[in-house]
Amino acid sequence: MVFGAFERMLAMRYLRARRQEGFISVIAGFSLMGIGLGVATLIIVMSVMNGFRIELTSRILGLNGHAAVYSNVGPITGFDELAVRVASIPSVFSVTPQVEGQAMLTANGVASGGAVRGIRPSDLKAKALIAEKMVSGSLDAFEGKNAVILGARLAQRLGVTVGDKVTLISPQTAVTVIGSMPRLKAYDVVGMFEVGMFEYDNTFVYMPLEAAQIFFQIKDGVNALEVVTDDPDTVRQLRVPMVEVLPNGAYFYDWQQRNSSFFNALQVERNVMFLILTLIILVAAFNIISSMIMLVKDKNRDIAVLRTMGASRGMITRIFFMTGASVGVIGTAAGGLLGLAFCLNIQTIQGWVETVFGPVFPAEVYFLSQVPAVVDPHEVGVVLVMALVLTFAATIYPAWRAARVDPVEALRYE
Numbered sequence: 001m002v003f004g005a006f007e008r009m010l011a012m013r014y015l016r017a018r019r020q021e022g023f024i025s026v027i028a029g030f031s032l033m034g035i036g037l038g039v040a041t042l043i044i045v046m047s048v049m050n051g052f053r054i055e056l057t058s059r060i061l062g063l064n065g066h067a068a069v070y071s072n073v074g075p076i077t078g079f080d081e082l083a084v085r086v087a088s089i090p091s092v093f094s095v096t097p098q099v100e101g102q103a104m105l106t107a108n109g110v111a112s113g114g115a116v117r118g119i120r121p122s123d124l125k126a127k128a129l130i131a132e133k134m135v136s137g138s139l140d141a142f143e144g145k146n147a148v149i150l151g152a153r154l155a156q157r158l159g160v161t162v163g164d165k166v167t168l169i170s171p172q173t174a175v176t177v178i179g180s181m182p183r184l185k186a187y188d189v190v191g192m193f194e195v196g197m198f199e200y201d202n203t204f205v206y207m208p209l210e211a212a213q214i215f216f217q218i219k220d221g222v223n224a225l226e227v228v229t230d231d232p233d234t235v236r237q238l239r240v241p242m243v244e245v246l247p248n249g250a251y252f253y254d255w256q257q258r259n260s261s262f263f264n265a266l267q268v269e270r271n272v273m274f275l276i277l278t279l280i281i282l283v284a285a286f287n288i289i290s291s292m293i294m295l296v297k298d299k300n301r302d303i304a305v306l307r308t309m310g311a312s313r314g315m316i317t318r319i320f321f322m323t324g325a326s327v328g329v330i331g332t333a334a335g336g337l338l339g340l341a342f343c344l345n346i347q348t349i350q351g352w353v354e355t356v357f358g359p360v361f362p363a364e365v366y367f368l369s370q371v372p373a374v375v376d377p378h379e380v381g382v383v384l385v386m387a388l389v390l391t392f393a394a395t396i397y398p399a400w401r402a403a404r405v406d407p408v409e410a411l412r413y414e
Contacts, residue, residue, distance in 0.1 A: 030284075030287060031284050031285075031287035031288045031291060031327055031331070032284075032327050032330055032331040032334075033284075033331070034280060034281070034283060034284030034287060034331070035281055035284040035285070035327070035328060035331030035332060035335060035387060035391060036331040036332070036334040036335035036338060037280065037335065038277065038278075038280030038281035038284060038335065038387070039281065039331070039332050039335025039336055039338075039339060039383055039384065039387050040335040040336070040338040040339035040342065041277050041280060041339070042274065042277045042278065042280075042281075042339070042383045043335070043336065043339030043340065043342075043343065043375070043379075043380055043383055044339050044342050044343060044346075044373070045273050045274075045277060046270070046274065046376065046379045046380075046383070047339075047343045047373040047374055047375045047376070047379075048343075048346075048371060048372065048373050049266070049269070049270040049273065050373075050374040050375075050376055050379070051371070051372025051373045051374040052266065052372060053263070053266060054372070054374050055196075055197075055372045056197070056262075056266075057232075057263075058129075059129065059195055059196065059197040059200065060197075060255065060259060061232055061255060062127065062128070062129030062130075062195065063127070063129060063130070063195065063200055063204065064226070064255065064258070065096070065226035065227055065228050065255070066227060066228050066229045066232040066235045066254065066255050067226075067227040067229070067235050067238065067252060067253060067254040067255060068224050068225060068226050068227060068252075068253050068254075069082075069086065069224065069225040069227065069242070069246060069250055069251070069252055069253075070223065070224055070250065070251055070253060071223065071249050071250045071251075072249055072251065073248075073249035074221075074249075075218045075219075075221030075222060075223055076097075076221055076222050076223065076224075076225065076250065077220060077221045079097040079221065079222045079225060080097065082225065082245075082246075082247070082250075083095040083096075083097055083225055085245040086225060086227060086242070086245060086246075088245075089238060089241045089242065089245065090241075091229050091230045091231065091234070091237075091238065092227060092228075092229055092230075092238070093228045093229055093230055094126070094227075094228045095225055095226070095227055095228075096119065096120075096123045096126075096225070096226040096228075097120070097123075097209070097222040097224075097225055097226075098117055098118055098119045098123075098209065098212075098222055098224050098225075098226055099116075099117070099118030099119075099209060099212035099213055099216055099218055099222050099223055099224070100115070100116070100117060100118075100223055100224050101115075101116045101118075101170075101171075101212070101215075101216045101223075102114070102115060102116065102171060103116050103168045103169060103170055103171070103205070103215075104168070104169040104171075105150075105154070105158060105166050105167070105168055105169075105205065106158075106166070106167045106169065107158040107159060107160045107164065107165070107166045107167065108158060108159040108160070110157060110158050110159060112154060112157055112158060113203070114150075114154060114168075114203050114204070114205045115203045115204055115205065116168070116205045116206075116207060116212065116215075116216075117204065117205070117206050117207075117212075118206075118207055118208065118209045118210075118211065118212020118213065118215075118216070118222075119206060119207075119208070119209055119212075120208070120209045121139070121142045121143050121208060124139060124142060124149075124206060125139050129195055130149075130193050130195070130206075133193045133194055133195045133196070134191055134192070134193050135152050135192050135193065135194045136152075136161065136162050136191060136192040137149070137162040137189070137190050137191025137192060138190070138191060139191060141190035141191065142190055142191065142206070142208065143208060144208065144211070145208065145210060145211040145214065146186075146187050146188050146211070147187065147188055147190045147207065147208060147211070148166065148168075148187040148188070148189060148190065148205055148206065148207045149189075149190060149191040149192065149193060149205070149206040149207075150166070150189055150191075150192050150193075150204075150205055151192070151193060151194070151195075151200060151201040151202055151203065151204045151205070152192045152193060152194035152201050153194070153198065153201040153202040154201065154202050154203060154204070154205070155189065155192045157202070160189050161189065161192075162189055162190060162191060162192065163188070163189065164188075164189050165186045165187065165188055165189070166186070166187055166189055167184055167185070167186045167187075168184065168185055168186075168187060168205075168215065169182050169183070169184045170182065170183040170184070170215060170216065172216070172217060183215075185215060187207065187211075196370070209222070232255060235254045235255065235256065236254060236256065238252070238254075239252060278386070281386070281387050281390055281391075282390060284331070284391075285328075285390045285391050285393070285394040286394065288324050288327055288328065288391060288394040288395060289394045289395075289397060289398060291324075292320065292323065292324045292394075292395060292398030292399075293397075293398050293401065295320070295323070295398070296320060296398050296401050296402045296405070299402070300405055303316055303402055303405045304405060307405070313403040313404075314403070316399075316402050316403045316405075317399045317400065317402065317403040318399075319399075319402070320395070320398055320399040320402040320403075321392075321395050321396070321399040323395075324391070324394065324395030324398060324399065325391065325392050325395050327391065328387065328388060328390075328391025328392060328394070328395070329388065329391075331387075331391070332384055332387040332388055332391070335387070336380065336383075336384055339380075340375065340380070343373040343375050344373075344375075346371050346373045347370060347371070350370065350371050
C-alpha cells in the first residue's frame with residue numbers, strides 16, 4: 001500500500017485535535033496509551049520471566065550439576081573407577097563423587113534442618129558458583145574432618161560466623177547400652193557462601209568427603225555421582241550411553257526430571273501471563289475502532305467533498321487507515337522503548353520502590369534476592385509485530401466505512 005503526500009498530510013491533520021472533535025482525540029489518546037502500556041508490560045513481564053528461568057537454572061545447575069547417578073542397592077563403591085567410565089562418555093564435562101544427606105544443625109539454642117553435601121575440597125573449588133560467592137572465610141580451610149561451609153542465611157539464622165562451632169545431628173541413630181541415641185558431632189564453620197537463591201543459602205551445608213563418609217557411616221563409598229555436561233539442554237541424550245557403563249542397581253537422574261514440576265509451572269505461568277496481558281493491547285485496539293468510527297462520522301462532509309473533487313475510494317481508505325495506524329505505530333514504538341528502558345534499569349527501579357514501600361520482592365517467597373530481567377530480541381519482535389497487526393486490523397473496518405460514504409447523501413442537506 002503506497003501513500004501519497006496529500007494522503008499523509010490529511011491523515012496527520014485528522015490526528016490533531018480541534019475544538020469540535022476534542023472528544024474523539026481523547027479516545028484516540030487513551031488508545032495510544034493503552035497500546036503503549038500493553039506493549040511495555042508484555043516486554044517487561046516476558047523479560048522478567050526469562051530472567052527468572054535463566055537465573056534459577058544457572059543456580060540450580062551450578063550447585064546440583066546437570067545430572068546425577070544414584071544407587072538403589074546401597075552406597076556406590078569403587079566410585080572413582082565408575083566416575084572415570086562415566087566421564088569417558090562424549091559430551092560429559094566432569095563427574096564429582098559426593099555424599100548427600102539430611103541433618104539437623106544446632107547452635108546458640110537454635111535448630112534448623114540442612115542439606116549436607118560431602119565433597120572433595122578440589123571439587124568444591126571447581127564449583128564457580130560457590131568459589132565466586134564466598135562472603136566470609138576461605139575455601140583453603142575446607143579440609144580435614146571437622147570443617148563445614150554454610151549458606152549465609154543458614155549461618156545467620158543459627159547466629160554463627162567463621163570460627164564458631166555448629167553441631168550436626170544425624171537422622172541415623174547409634175546403638176548404646178542405654179538404647180538408640182542420635183548421632184551428633186560438632187564442626188568448625190570455616191566459610192559462608194551466598195549464591196542469591198534463598199532455598200540454597202538457607203539450607204546447604206558442605207563438608208569434606210571423608211568427614212561426610214564418617215558422619216553418615218558410608219565406608220569407602222558415596223551415594224551420588226554429580227555429572228556436568230557440555231550442554232544441559234541435551235542431557236537426556238546421555239541415557240542410552242549411561243545404561244551401558246552403569247553397574248546393576250545404579251540409575252541416571254537428570255536436572256529436568258528433578259525440577260520438572262517447577263519449570264513446567266513456570267512455563268505455564270509465562271504463557272498465561274502473555275495471553276492475559278495481550279488483552280490490554282486488544283482493548284486498546286477496540287478503542288481505536290470506536291474513535292475511528294466516530295471520526296469517520298464527524299468527517300462525512302469532508303469525505304463527500306473529497307469524493308466530488310475526484311478522490312477515489314482507495315484514497316479515502318488509505319487516509320483513514322493511516323490515521324488509525326499512526327496511533328498504533330506511535331503507541332507500539334513508545335511502549336517498546338518504555339519496556340526496554342524499564343528492563344535495563346529494573347534494579348534501580350526496584351531500589352526506589354523498596355525505599356518507599358519496603359521490601360516488595362522477598363527472597364523467602366521468590367527464591368531470588370533481586371528481580372532479574374533478560375530481554376529476548378525475538379520475543380520483543382513478536383510483541384511489537386503482534387501489537388502492530390492488532391492495531392492495523394482495527395483500522396480496516398473504519399477505513400472501509402469511510403470509503404463507502406455516499407457523497408450525495410452526505411451533502412444533501414448542506
